[in-house]
């Protein structure tokens with residue numbers, strides 16, 4: 001089974017006084033054919049984790065297995081992985097065909113097999129009509145597809161993606177996201193995908209690893225992570241706008257943080273009195289920024305539901321079955 005297992009994985013950079021631990025014992029089992037996204041803020045260690053799987057960074061502690069085999073001491077070329085980077089790293093003087101074929105050529109694969117693999121990948125990625133162009137003659141999205149094509153032709157056990165969409169504009173990013181999903185459905189190759197963008201993570205992942213400061217905060221499906229965040233960090237990182245986290249709202253419990261998503265605060269009679277500070281119309285919905293006592297809250301309402309002005313008082317009521325409780329000290333879900 002060509003899954004990936006991370007066991008107590010640790011990373012330290014530097015030596016002696018300069019030593020800095022950036023990954024603190026990560027454990028995760030990624031199933032055969034699964035698409036897993038590693039998401040977290042800048043500097044949380046997600047690229048480092050991916051680069052350790054790739055063999056581009058030494059593993060300071062623990063083990064990484066690919067396909068049931070410990071790869072800690074294997075060179076990147078011997079790990080049967082293919083990586084797609086943010087900067088596509090295409091050879092500018094080679095054609096699209098040559099770029100996609102290059103990795104197979106240096107492995108001395110027969111010409112006919114190379115041609116058949118490149119043609120097949122070009123078909124899947126709709127690059128067939130561009131094979132004679134050089135990267136300069138392509139759009140950003142097309143270049144990214146060539147970079148993916150180069151990974152596909154290798155027929156690796158595992159795909160590793162390091163923020164591959166971050167150089168594309170918003171529209172192209174959404175399109176390429178759909179292409180990557182399609183590709184995964186067709187090829188079913190175990191994939192690890194790094195991004196700092198929670199929307200990208202939610203839409204692409206079968207399961208996601210949420211990282212914070214070198215630790216794994218949660219590993220679950222997008223639904224689990226959204227509806228049952230394991231910590232206050234996950235609650236505020238996933239979801240836009242983030243979950244309201246309140247220490248002193250009416251009904252608060254001692255030493256606890258109450259969590260309630262903006263869409264789970266109903267406007268109407270009863271509940272909390274909230275002073276409106278400002279509102280934002282986003283099209284079909286409106287965000288209302290308000291104050292309950294000393295707490296700041298965000299309410300998400302339907303556009304037609306209510307249009308309060310700054311200074312207005314509205315009544316908001318948390319849906320009881322949608323309230324989350326976290327330990328105020330540890331931030332963990334209770």
Ligand SMILES: Nc1ncnc2c1ncn2[C@@H]1O[C@H](COP(=O)(O)OP(=O)(O)OP(=O)(O)O)[C@@H](O)[C@H]1O
Nearest residue numbers: 013014022040041042043044045046047048049196
């Ligand atoms: N070669 C290095 N030497 C020392 N520290 C490093 C090195 N590479 C990364 N780090 C540190 O390790 C931590 C994790 O970095 P990493 O690049 O994995 O984060 P990231 O989550 O991928 O961030 P980003 O989204 O900004 O790329 C950071 O604090 C970073 O400064």
